Amino acid sequence: MGGGEMGARIRDYNWADSPLGPVETWPQSLRTCVRIMLTSRQPIWIGWGKEFIKLYNDPYKAIVGGKHPRALGQPASVVWKDIWDYVQPLLVKLVEKDEGTYEESQLLIMERNGYPEETYYTFSYTPIPGDDGRTAGLICA
Template identity: 70%
Template sequence: MSEQPGLSVIPEFLSGGGEMGERIRNFNWSATPLGPVDSWPQSLRTCVRIMLTSRQPIWLGWGKDLIKLYNDPYKSIVGGKHPWALGMPAREVWSDIWKDIESMLRQVMEEDEGTYVESALLI
């Protein structure tokens, strides 16, 4: 995915957030299923704000393709896939372990239930 020039006016929900806040602000979201930032639903904006201000590692997978957004603390988890992973479908980012995590992520999406796995750094 490509980057676009920075937003002329930074929406409040995208302010701060360190390196990932800046990357998210400069990313060409129009080239993804999420579309331009100004068209994002309030629910996504709220999730992104919580993620960017958290000191805990967080990634969001949004929409049916689980388009990946993540915060600075999560960079060490995504490792060598950073910054490529931003804006990519989770299936592509985690292709090497997709068979191990697909059913868990499907359960989250279909049954509207959160998930937690002790010592599983990517989830």
């Protein structure tokens, strides 16, 4: 699997005690996306399930900042509680309409290192289908 530090952390994480369950039970689409994420040099995170449980790669560590490494395996609403008012409607659209988003140079006041920071991000949320064909998660680049 590789993937540097985050590949090792994902392999060592106790997923059995998380909403995702043991890795052996993960849908193929999630496994494939995790492999793509870990081999990419672009900052990427994956949110899976109703809570969008967070997985991310090494380049994304700079974005999550001081929340690393405890952000791994946490719901997106916990990790990004400071920008949740902005993020949640995008996620609702993603799930309910099976429609991705694209945000360009979006101003977000984020608390990544213990204080609010003015940040600008260009990102997209792309739906990931589960085994039933319905949106089961997202990949964000």
